[in-house]
Amino acid sequence: MIRRRPVLSLLSALAMVFLLGPILLVVAIGFSSGDTVEFPPPGFSLRWFDQALSNASFQQGLLTSLLVAAAATLFALVLGIPVALAVQRRTFRGHKAVETLFLSPAIVPELVLGFALFQQLMVTMRITALGALLIGHTVLLLPYAVRVTGASLALSDPALEEAARGLGAGPLRAFFAITLPVMTPGIVSAAVLSFLTSFNNVPLSLLLKGPGISTLPVEMLNYVQFSYDPTVAAVSTLLLAATVGAALLTERLVGFNKVFSR
Amino acid sequence: MTPVVQLDAVSREFAGTAAVRELDLTVRRGEFTALLGPSGCGKTTTLRMIAGFLEPTAGRILLEGEDATRLPPERRNIGMVFQSYALFPHMTVEKNVAFGLKMRGIPDGELRTRTGEALELVGLSHLAGRKPKQLSGGQQQRIALARAIAVRPSVLLLDEPLSNLDARLRIQMRQELARIQKETGLTAILVTHDQEEALELADSMVILDQGTVAQQGAPREVFRAPANRFVAEFLGYENFVELPDGRTVTIRPEHVEVLTSESTDSTPSDGTTVDAVLTAVRFRGTDCVVTAVSQGRTVLATSSDFELRSGRQVRVHLPAAHTIDLPRTKQELPTS
Known part of the structure; x- marks a missing residue:
């Protein structure tokens, strides 16, 4: 294999080094016994994990992040699935325009979106930081919800629901017995992608945070601005472990390939 | 009921x-x-x-x-x-x-x-x-x-x-x-x-x-x-011919007879017989499909005479039993 395609093999190896190298470096530093970020680490210890887990602002940030990611994912799906259905079936004039509207948050720079929402929600309407974060992240996730569930619908046979209707199922029953189960892999994919997108987001959260309400990535960013110890590396390692765990779980539930190929 | x-x-x-x-x-x-x-x-x-x-x-x-x-x-x-x-x-x-x-x-x-x-x-x-x-x-x-x-x-x-x-x-x-x-x-x-x-x-x-x-x-x-x-075209009738008497008829290629000097000298008494020249012969295994042209009109016929070649002078017979009258339409030349 290597002998037959030397250039391809070399490029693959380089890609692996550039992709995985920095990540492995961070993991290594997370287990360091030193006082600053240095490589190679002087020794092995778990003290930075201890430090990370007992940090109050990280604890609060994690809680907020999980809450916002979960709630925004739910809202985006509840709003996005009907849009995907309506757009996919072309039941009305201007379905293309509606689709574009719902995909537009992915095109607008997040800082611009964040600033606009900050101005409208927090300054003008005086909505709390948590409320603003929920609304902002929901807007951010809508394109993923509409696109990914829409893609799974586009792949399914439009005659399925008609077949159910023809066999005696009313519109609601046909939806819950046939359409929804057929969409499930798409919905799970959209949920996983949405959750990760929200959980990793910085620009929106940076603008929409408030006193005592901030997300984990924002807290991590704050932390590295003032301290240069391996605490953030330890947090990153924990996040990495959680993400890999989630990916494996998704793989077991619906098949990882399905999540990203849909 | x-x-x-x-x-x-x-x-x-x-x-x-x-x-x-x-x-x-x-x-x-x-x-x-x-x-x-x-x-x-x-x-x-x-x-x-x-x-x-x-x-x-x-x-x-x-x-x-x-x-x-x-x-x-x-x-x-x-x-x-x-x-x-x-x-x-x-x-x-x-x-x-x-x-x-x-x-x-x-x-x-x-x-x-x-x-x-x-x-x-x-x-x-x-x-x-x-x-x-x-x-x-x-x-x-x-x-x-x-x-x-x-x-x-x-x-x-x-x-x-x-x-x-x-x-x-x-x-x-x-x-x-x-x-x-x-x-x-x-x-x-x-x-x-x-x-x-x-x-x-x-x-x-x-x-x-x-x-x-x-x-x-x-x-x-x-x-x-x-x-x-x-309907005729949809059902595979391929010949649409205007006869000398002014009728437009259709006939399936498999019902058109190709007569050569070897096969017969007599002219069939029913239907229409015209002199024609073969312009194409397509072999299909059990038979061939021939294209016969007579006075600018094209007729498709099937034949099991495998000696037929392009350029051959023949007579084409449209038996009365298989010619079907069609109402006159604007377009009367065959499409093939």
């Missing part, structure tokens, strides 16, 4: 364009009707209106004598087989076939019996536990049929059911379909663009052209006496 399906001047427009125009159709109990025509003739639109997936823009649809024009599909007691089969991918074969019975609230025991019977009818009882993806195209087709039949519909609607199968399987399934319809005595409406399929299966065929009936009748009748050029 009340017809099972009756269409009363049914029309359907799409954005101002008429797909079906004032169509009348009557389907009697136990009858196998084929809606036949090229794509865009309105046959699928008609079937979808009977099923309730589309509402007519004008006219009435009666099912079992009752007005069903505005009835949703789930209240029509139809059994539909889709071109794509539309088997539910997340359910087993058995669950697919049982779906309609479940929707009708049939109790468990009877549901199982009837599901089993339907699967047996299509000969696939052994696949009850499989998922649709694990089946071949032909098997999926049969399951779709079993699912439609299990509910004992008042009419079985078949939307190009065989068009996704390969040629051999299609012919096999055609016989299978005929057998199942006979055994169940179901009333059926088949939409197809394949004239052979309609000729073989249907008791009655309706040829549609631009949303209206071009001709309707028993297959033998229609095939022997196409009413106009559209």
Whole structure:
């Protein structure tokens, strides 16, 4: 294999080094016994994990992040699935325009979106930081919800629901017995992608945070601005472990390939 | 007896364009009707209106004598087989076939019996536990049929059911379909663009052209006496000839006789005989198709005389028994 395609093999190896190298470096530093970020680490210890887990602002940030990611994912799906259905079936004039509207948050720079929402929600309407974060992240996730569930619908046979209707199922029953189960892999994919997108987001959260309400990535960013110890590396390692765990779980539930190929 | 399906001047427009125009159709109990025509003739639109997936823009649809024009599909007691089969991918074969019975609230025991019977009818009882993806195209087709039949519909609607199968399987399934319809005595409406399929299966065929009936009748009748050029062309008549007496006739290539000086010297006493020259000979195994040109008119004929070559002088005989008069139309030259 290597002998037959030397250039391809070399490029693959380089890609692996550039992709995985920095990540492995961070993991290594997370287990360091030193006082600053240095490589190679002087020794092995778990003290930075201890430090990370007992940090109050990280604890609060994690809680907020999980809450916002979960709630925004739910809202985006509840709003996005009907849009995907309506757009996919072309039941009305201007379905293309509606689709574009719902995909537009992915095109607008997040800082611009964040600033606009900050101005409208927090300054003008005086909505709390948590409320603003929920609304902002929901807007951010809508394109993923509409696109990914829409893609799974586009792949399914439009005659399925008609077949159910023809066999005696009313519109609601046909939806819950046939359409929804057929969409499930798409919905799970959209949920996983949405959750990760929200959980990793910085620009929106940076603008929409408030006193005592901030997300984990924002807290991590704050932390590295003032301290240069391996605490953030330890947090990153924990996040990495959680993400890999989630990916494996998704793989077991619906098949990882399905999540990203849909 | 009340017809099972009756269409009363049914029309359907799409954005101002008429797909079906004032169509009348009557389907009697136990009858196998084929809606036949090229794509865009309105046959699928008609079937979808009977099923309730589309509402007519004008006219009435009666099912079992009752007005069903505005009835949703789930209240029509139809059994539909889709071109794509539309088997539910997340359910087993058995669950697919049982779906309609479940929707009708049939109790468990009877549901199982009837599901089993339907699967047996299509000969696939052994696949009850499989998922649709694990089946071949032909098997999926049969399951779709079993699912439609299990509910004992008042009419079985078949939307190009065989068009996704390969040629051999299609012919096999055609016989299978005929057998199942006979055994169940179901009333059926088949939409197809394949004239052979309609000729073989249907008791009655309706040829549609631009949303209206071009001709309707028993297959033998229609095939022997196409009413106009559209129907004749659709049924594979390839010669359209203006005779010296001014009539326009059509004749199938296999009925045209090619006479050579070796085969006969006498001129047939019936029909029309003209001198012609062969311009092309295509070998097809059991016969050849020859193109004969006479005074600028082209006639296609089949012949089992394998000595025929291009450039040969022949006489072409159109036997009276096989020439069919057509009403005069503007365009009278053959298309070939």
